[in-house]
Amino acid sequence: MTELHLAAVLIVRDEAEHLPACLESLTGVADEIHVYDTGSSDGTPDLAAAAGAVVTRGTWRDDFAAARNEAVAGVDATWVLAADADHRVTADPAALRRFLAAGPAPALLVEVEDEHHSGPYRQLETRLYRPAEARWTGRVHEHLVRADGSIPARATVPDDVLRLRHLGHATxxxxxxxxxxxxxxxxxxxxxxxxxxxxxxxxxxxxxxxxxxxxxxxxxxxxxxxxxxxxxxxxxPGTPEWVQATDGLARLVLASGYDKLCLVLVEQLREAGADPSYCDWLAAQALAQLGDPHEAALLLAGVTEVVDTAGRRRDPATLREITALVHRLQSLAPLRR
Structure with a gap:
């Protein structure tokens, strides 16, 4: 196949509630839509077929990468958009085709707005790729690799060309x-x-x-x-995973009220080279909970955005809310001498 051909490929199971809106958002973006069903009992395959998708039925083997690879096996496309039923797609189809035709890397990062239960954030995820050059691996939290197991080169799709919104869990x-x-x-x-x-x-x-x-x-x-x-x-120790685990641990102890321990972990993050603004963000919350909103406010004054160690960019509204709360606490607390 020489002409650019984009297929959206989804793996689904019991997604009757979410799938129709996802498929509607893909209309005009992908040349074709393939839905790989792993055992629905709520009529999901029928809804997909009625919407014009090519439906294939498969078996769930407790392996997301295997399911994604099986879903793509019968697809003849130069590019695949790996989407989920709870995604909503916003795209400029013409600009997307120009971007893909320009010959970017074989795997493309797409901005995803995640409506997470702990607060919305944006992050880049590998969602577009050339199936001839990459395949999925990983039973859970799957990722793309080349035939030799190496990570393919990646580029980023501008968010005004393509972006996804990931709905939060309903309950x-x-x-x-x-x-x-x-x-x-x-x-x-x-x-x-x-x-x-x-x-x-x-x-x-x-x-x-x-x-x-x-x-x-x-x-x-x-x-x-x-x-x-x-x-x-x-x-x-000394690995990127160590940094992200320390970040996760710091947020857990912060939420549990172990504020002094959080401050210790934040200092470890600083020493490991984590973003200073993000460290200030964490430390400010711990200090506010320890009864020192004045120091917390000083730290927050230099924070303009919150990006964690995994590259997840928090909604600016979250920063505004925390800053307003700290300022309120500051107005109620006497200055320390």
Whole structure:
């Protein structure tokens, strides 16, 4: 195939509530839409077919990468947009085609606005790729690799050309259910790596521990998350995963009221080279909770945006709200002499 051909490919299961709006948002963006159903019982495949999507039925094998690769196996396209049913797509179709035709890298980062339960944020995710040059790997939190296992070169799609919005989970129970599923998959991956002994890829072990810690936190199993992050920190000092685990740990202890411990972890993040503004953001919240809103306000005065160690950019409204709260506390607290 020589002409540019873009296919949107989704893996779904029981997504009757979300899928129609997703497919509608893809209309005019992709040349064709493929829906790979892994066992729905709510009529999802029929809804997809009625909307004009090519529907394939498969079996769920507790492996997201395997499902994505199977979904793409029968697709004849130069580019694939890997979307989910709870995504909403905003695009300039003509500009997107010009961008793809210009021959960018084989894997493309797309801005995703995530309506997370802890507050909205934006981050870059690999969502567009050339299927002839990359495939998915990873039972959970899957990512793209080349045939030799290396990470493909990546470029970023401008957000005025293409961006996605990821809906938050409708209910607390749904969030916990999905997080517990991801915990189970991450633990299976960790068991497989452990069984390899010294032959296991250390970077993959670190990445799996990081994912597991985050999944425990999302499942509201905070002690399990703390234990996992601490294990990672002990085994993999000086790595990017160590930095992100320390960040996750700092936010957990901050939310639990262990503010002095949070300040210790923030100093460790500073020493590791984390963004100073982000460290100030964390420290300011801990100081405010410790009863020192004046010092907290001084730190926040230099913070113009909040970007965590994983590159997630918090909604500016969150910064404004915290700053306003600190200023309110400052007005009520006497100055320390």
């Amino acid at each position: 607390y129970a749904d969030r916990i259910r999905r997080a517990e599923r991801d915990v189970a998959l991450a633990r299976t991956t960790l068991d497989e790596l452990t069984a390899q002994g010294p032959r296991a890829d250390r970077r993959q072990v670190a990445a799996t521990l990081l994912a597991l810690g985050r999944d425990w936190a999302a499942a509201d199993r905070h002690q399990s998350a703390v234990d996992t992050f601490e294990t990672l920190r002990e085994l993999f």
